Amino acid sequence: MKPTRFIDLVPHIVLIVGVLIFAYPIYVTLIGSTWDSGTIGRGGLPLWPGGQGAANYAQAWAGEAGDRAMYTPVRTMMLNSLVMALSIALGKIAISILSAYAVAFFRFPLRMAFFWLIFITLMLPVEVRIIPTYKVVADLGLINTYAGLAIPLIASATATLLFRQFFLTIPDELLEAAKIDGAGPVRFFVDVVLPLSRTNIAALFVILFIYGWNQYLWPLLVTSSGDMETIVTGITKMIGTGESANDWHIIMATTVLAMLPPVAVVVFMQRWFVKGLVDSEK
């Protein structure tokens, strides 16, 4: 027993140290959001909670005038971020599961050409095509709209590939059995493929929701009014250019609030997420 215990101990220590390194900045943020701006401004932030928490969060949430500036209320930004992240996650899943279904289950001319076309878009990150994309979205009059925020980010090669790989593990016999049972392509998709993909969809939803929530460059470009601000761009806009002091207590409260939805998604979907990644029983 003894040597095993010792061997168990080492990875635990490494893990604990790792957790501390990751958790410390979050802890500082959390603490910072409970003090007044003066305490933080003096650079002497204590490591224990202060008494200003409720007031700071209320102020950030409602967007009341801060000590020095006006902000878009967090509730508006959270709503915008939520709509954008959900649209991106659900849109990506819907588009990619359908295109993967086509590529994996149907034989049509240029099938592989289409597959490779989707595949090579993996090599083009959003930033590379951002100027033409902006032009298209602007010409369509989608600046400062939810559609403009979400649609350009929906096409997804990664999710298509993941679904395709999963579909290839569905035995041919299942498709053949369904054919003999009389199921056409749509029925097979709805009755068999979709239910079998549940855990994959859940895992992808978690990844894509966080991807959507954390979008920065695109929302920055495509929104100009405060009403359409997302929380990630909102936070950076709160941090001034150095001409004035920052309302760190409000910024930290906003940051903590910004973390909550992704954390909630991970916590609630964790079981499905892990299942989707490790499930071998198809």
Place this chain on the structure above:
Amino acid sequence: MATVEIRNVRKSYGPVEAIKGIDIAIQDGEFLVLLGPSGCGKSTLLRMVAGLEGITGGEIAIGGRVVNHLDPKDRDIAMVFQNYALYPHMTVFDNMAYGLKIRGIPKAEIRARVDRAAEILELGRFLDRRPSQLSGGQRQRVAMGRAIVREPAAFLFDEPLSNLDAKLRTQMRVEIKRLQDRLGITSLYVTHDQVEAMTLADRILVMNHGVAEQIGTPLEVYQRPASLFVAGFIGSPPMNVLDGRIDDRGGAVLLPGGQSLPLPQPRPTEAGRPVKLGIRPEHLAVADAGFVIEVELVEALGADTVVYGRLPGGEALLVRMAGLPSCRSGDRLTVSPPADALHLFDAVTGRRLEG
């Protein structure tokens, strides 16, 4: 219930011809086994009947209706797959009911049909379970249940027992036979297992390289194999095959070792012809005169014993004897076959010499 007619059916993949013209008419209620080694085209032929493979040439008719261009669902067939192909996310009930649901059959009737099938297959207790909660044999039964509830014109089985262990396979084999007797539905059954073929079939179609080597009842195939291939494929251990020549008077076969075995019927017209002589191991018995073999290996199987012997000329000779072994390796043994147990094949084409 219906007949299934396969008329000069061919299948090509590009320049490769996988099925080279198969002709067979399967009677209403008949159990036909397609038997052959892997790659012989038996599964392809079955899948062509099912509509899962296109037909390059010829015609397939089910119940008198040519189905070449019909979708699988319109052919009135049900298929049982080797890996069962159950829908993993559906309960046993839903698996069996799915095809009926799609066909728009009323719920009450679906319930009745599934319950009846579940009763026949003793699946009643499992209707609410998922396939992953069942054993291999139970999954196999669900797959058959899915076929039964359809009440099709024909059952198609694609090596349905290959994924089961030996004991379960024997048990399921008996169940399939009983089921088919009871339901009387025309069945096509693909297997590479000769025991399955012999026990299940009304007739066997032995295939090799995309051609039908022989079509016949199990006993015909065993007693009068139409070719060397069939002779070697049916029977365990396989038939002994020796090179020989019909003697100048046509009354006996001469073997290189100098033995001469009299033919049951003289063949004067074939005097001097080189032949292949086939003798089943179970037809060789210890005798005063005949083949002298040196015993190399003895396999005691309990009910019988397989002796691996070698003739003086170096050819291997298998002997299967009832009961426990009476010899050991290194012994010399004299064995001989009865005259009517000799099979003669053309030395070049491998076809049986009739008569």
